[in-house]
Amino acid sequence: MSELIDALRAFEGRVIGPPTRALDAVNEPMIRHWCDAIDDRNPIYLDNDAAKANGHRGIVAPPTMLQAWSMRGLGGRTGATAQDDLLRLLDSHGFTSVVATNCDQEYMRYLEPGDRVTTTVTIEAVSDEKKTGLGVGHFVTTLQEYRDDAGEVVGTMRFRILKFAPQPKVEPRPQRPRPSITRDNAFWFEAAKQHQLLIQRCARCRQLRHPPGPMCPHCHSLEWDTVDASGRGAIYSFVVNHHPQVPAFDYPLVVAVIELEEGTRLVSNVIGIEAHDVEIGMPVVAEFVAFDDELTLPQFRPGLN
Amino acid sequence: MSDASDIGGRTAIVGIGATEFSKDSGRSELRLAVEATKAALDDAGIAPSEVDGMVTFTMDNNPEIEVARNLGMNDLKLFSRVHYGGGAGGGTILQAAMAVASGVCDVVVCYRAFNERSGHRFGIGVQDRPPAPNTENAHYAWYSPYGLVTPAQWVAMFARRYMHTYGATSEDFGRVAVADRFHASTNPAAWFFQQPITLEEHQASRWIVEPLHLLDCCQESDGAQALIITSRDRVKDSPNGGAIIEAAAQGASKGQEMMTSYYRDDMAGLPEMGLVARQLWATSSLTPADIQTAVIYDHFTPFVLCQLEEFGFCGRGEAKDFIKDEGIELGGRLPINTNGGQLGEAYIHGMNGIAEGVRQVRGNSVNQVPNVQYVLVTAGTGVPTSGLILGRDN
Structure with missing residues (x-):
């Protein structure tokens, strides 16, 4: 690391x-295009008289055009500069992504038509490895100095980029299969979100009765309420799933028929125990797990309470 | 007031036809359906124009009218479907037998056609089942969110309890697989032709869902099977003979669920199959001693043991001893699944097993059991189910 x-x-x-050296001198047509493009109506850029009235010798260029005068465009790149070497070095260490983070310009004087700008670029600073929201990387700051033909610095620009290692995309864990919610079972899943294990009871x-239904099979009443189960029960039967594997679950996956102490049975997972240690008759107790915003379910752990 | 005995012995299966059984048919399910139906009609010596009734599974994707249209059939007076997956098999024959016995129809085709391996595979389960709010989907709300999503998993829950209750072992289940694969090994139509397995290989096969090994689980298959049902008096005109439908019955029992009847007092039996058994024995006036061979639905091996008990071939919990001591292979007390079953021949939702029952009655099975008078054929287990007793036309 320190080698890098x-x-x-x-x-x-x-x-x-x-x-x-800029291909063109500062000139009125390019100033006019710029002002038009960014809708800048400051008269000192467009009107000789107004510029003079403001103490200039005539029209001046907007200072923010500084970089534009000497830009070469895509055709000017050789791939053989020190900056290219630096970026390749960072690429080779996994810092393959780039984002511009800062641009600070400083202006010494207004540029006037006829000025011809020459640019020198220096790698000013390369940071230590930094942790950022985008990922780990290095900041690279370049200093661009803009001079007129007399050699006077007319402006500077510090441009900072972050070369970073893109974070591996963490795929959100696929969700457990959704229960189909009907008017007959919605109460149970809603209660589960509140960490309540309900059993439907004929009023x-x-x-x-469980699984719930609209009518009592014993007396045929359509009226029902619920009781809050203690959560204590015992394993009545169980399986250990190996194949096929559904991405939402960890395997081997233990699924059991739990007989609650109230007498009803339900299917759930048994957690907190190695699969080969699970046995029929083992006492278990419910706890609730919120798997995602929509789905909270009881899970059962070996124990008495 | 009528009862099931009204249909006993009055109708017959006079034609069977199937496609090859494969893992990738390369053809549409509809084409499989019409190929099998045409083959069954040819076997029966009956023209498509004579068919006036068609029955299939609600799970089948080939509408009766599409099969009829492609075969150039005429007027259909019965079209009916039976629900609950593999439990439908004998139910389709019951529908056909009732239609013929009541005079509604003369010739009924029962068929099942699917690309269950190259197309939608049942074995992957219901984890992608859309949660549209209806009662059949809501059933899975109690299982899918916990990862209990496949038929093997649903059945394994019963199997574990059965082992706990009666002391059965994985090897006891494995003997069913060994018998099936032994029979398949001599059946050229079987996917596992010439590939018998040993009990050691069964034990060494990987876990699918404990306590089920891979070799406890049936295949997934592409293929189709069709059967032709008509009145008993037409058997004598059938070029290849027929199998009398001595009895046919369906059963769904108290507390029934689709694959997950986990809430009854006892989880170590199949009361719906017991209900089928009682009806079949009552209708046919037969007993287990009268059955020379059986096709026992074998999507997963453990339920074969439960079925032997529900039909009274042995007492509760004694199937493991019956299999070991009496024998379920050729030469044993009750050779089962002489076509290789769904573990060995193909998984055509049990309809290929009915065809094997017909062959045993006709006397032309590749694993023919001597002196067959009556054959028992059962349908899917863990679900509302059905069964048949087929017999010789004496």
Whole structure:
């Protein structure tokens, strides 16, 4: 790691390529296009008289055009500069993604038509490895200096990028299969979200029943309420699933028929125990697990309470 | 007031026809259906134009009218479907037998056709079942969110309780697989032709869902089977003979669920199959001693043991001893699944087992049991189910 840091640090202070002289001098048509494009109506950029009235010798260029005068476009890239070497070095260490993070410009004077800008780019700083929201990476700051033909610095720009290792996309765990919710079973799943293990009870003959249904099979009443189960029960039967594997679950997966102490049975998972230690008759107790925003279910763990 | 005995012995299966059994048919399910139906009609010496009734499974994707249209059939006076997966097999024959015995129909085709291996595989389960709010989907709400999603898993829950209750072992289940594969090994139509297995291989096969090994589980298959049902008096005109439908019955019992009847007092039996058994014995006036061979639905081996008990071939919990001591292979007391069953021949939702029952009655099974008078054929277990007794036309 420190080897990389040393190699990166060696780039600091290196000049990227030869100085680049602008292909065109600062000129009124390009100023007009710029102002039109960004809808800047400041008269000192467009009107000689107004510029003079503001103490200029004539029309001046918007300072933010600084970089535009000497930009080469795609055709000007050689791939052979120190910056290219630096980026390739970072790529080779897994920092393959890039994002621009800062751009600070400083202006010494207004540029006027006729000025011809020459740009020099220096790698100013390469940071240590930083943890960011995007991932781990290094910040690279370049300093661009813009000079006129007299050699005077007319402006500078510090441009910072982050070269980072893209974080492996963490696929959200697939959700457990959704229960089909009907008017007959919705109460049970709603209660489960509140960590209540309900058993449907006939409001007339008081018989408990599970899975729930609209009518009491004993007295045929359509009226029902619920009782809050203690959560204590015993394993009546169980299986250990190996194949096929549904992505929402960990395997081997223990699924059991639990006989609750109230007398009804239900199917659930047995957790907190190795699959080969599960036995019929083993006492278990319910706890609730919220698998996602929609689904909370009871799970059963060996124990008495 | 009529009862099931009204149909006993009055109708017959006079034609059987199937496609090859494969893992990838390369053809549409409809084509499989019409191929099998045409083959069955040819076997029966009956023209498609004579068919006036058709019965299949609600799970089948080939509408009766599409099969009829492709075969150039004429007027259909009965079209009926039976629900609950593999439990429907004998139920389709019951529907056909009732239609013929009552005079509604003269010739009924029962068929099942699917690409169950190359197309939608049942074995992957219901985890993708859309949670549309209806009662059949809501049934799975008590199982799927816990990862209990496949037929093997649903059955394994019973198997574990059965083992606990009666002391049966995985090897006891394995003997069913060994018998099936032994019979398949001599059946050229079987997927596992010439591939018998040993009990050691059964024990060494990987877990699918404990306590079920891979070799406890039936195949997934592409294929189709059709059967032709008509009145008993036409058997004498049938070029290949027929099998009398001595009895046919369906059964769904108290507390019945689709594969998950976990809430009854006892989880170590199949009361719906007991109900089928009582009806079959009552209708036919036969007893287990009268049965020379049987096709016992074998999507998963443990329920074969339960069925032997529900039909009274042995007492409760004694199937493991019956299998070991009396024998379920050729030469044993009750050779079962002489076609290789669904573990060995193919999984055509049990309809291929009915065809094997017909062959045993006709006397032309590749694993023919001597002196067959009556054959028992059962349908899917763990679900509302059905069964048949087929007999010789003496």
